[in-house]
Amino acid sequence: MSRRRRRRKDAPPHQQERWLITYADLLTLLLIFFVIMYGVSTIDAEKYEAVSSSLQTTFQSGTNILDGGPKIVGDNGQQLPGTKGNAQGGATDDEQQGQDEPTARELQFREQERQLASFLQTIQSYVADNGLADQIFVADKPQGISITLSDRFLFDVGRADLKEGATGILDRLAALFGTVDATISIEGHTDNQPITGGRYADNWELSGDRALSVLRYFIDARGLDPTQFQYAGYADTRPVGDNSTPQGRQQNRRVEITVLRQLQSDEAAAAQ
Structure with a gap:
């Protein structure tokens, strides 16, 4: 110890x-x-008050800076550089009026959507009233209103001449096309079975000629404006059914008519 x-x-x-x-x-x-x-x-009371007041005004007005609403101001109440609006942080009367009023292009698209909705309802009613649901398929797609016609309804096997019974639906479509300010696309499609003999060398020629026959009916027989239409033949490159079955091949043999969601003025400008 x-x-x-x-x-x-x-x-x-x-x-x-x-x-x-x-x-x-x-x-x-x-x-x-x-x-x-x-x-x-330690807080700068003046800066805090300016920011708080600006945020409160923004939330109360229901607008934000990106929409042209009130802007945050500096220490002395001046508008910060690079922002729009008047010295009090809000948009001018002219700017506010311009934001509220749609442009002519927006009005055109709104009118087109109204026309397409009416077109879709009329065609669906026509198909239902005439019992054509197994031969005519109508759908509202992103690119536009699509009307798919079975080749049994339009053509004989291996031919591109319209059947007499096909003119009823085509006449109905022709009457409605005049009510829509849009481009009409007509596409011919086939299955993958090769063509042997006959008038056409392959499915490309057959699909293109079938689409052209529908187009010529609208222009020649019904007198519609040619500038409203476009057509193409895709042969068997865009199938919607299984080509290994008879049912799938029948689905692939079709003509698709689409009322495009595109202003004709836009398409004309893109083509130039």
Whole structure:
């Protein structure tokens, strides 16, 4: 016991006071902490009031900066550079009126959508009333209103001359095309069975000629404007059914007529 006490008395002074270093470090850290807290808690009252007032006005008005609503202002109430609107942060009367009024192009598209909706409803009613649901398929697709006609309804096997019974639906479509300001696309499609003999060398010629026959009926027999139409033949490159089955091949032999969601003026400009 005496030896242990003697060793503690004889310990070097610097070892006995090492706790003071840790204590001093702790005090320094506390001092830094309180200085930072004090700095954070100091707020520029004027800037805070300006920002708070601007945000409150924005939320109350129901608009935002991207929509041309009130803008944040500087310390002295001036409008920040690069923002629109008047000195009070809002849009001018002329700008606000321009934002509320649709452009002529927007009005054209709205009118076209109204016409397409009426067109779709009329065709669907015609198909249902005449029991043609198994031969005529109508769908509202992103590119436009699509009317798919089975080749059994339009043509004899291996031919592109219109059947006499096909003119009823074509006449109905022709009457409706005059009510729509849009381009009409006519596409011919076949299955993948090769053509042997006859007038056509392959399915490309047959599909193209079938689409052309429908187009010529609208233009020659019904007197529609040729600039409203376009046509193409795709042979068997765009199947909708399985060509390994009779049912699938029958689905692929078709003519698709699409009233496009595209203004005729836009298509004319793109073609130039």
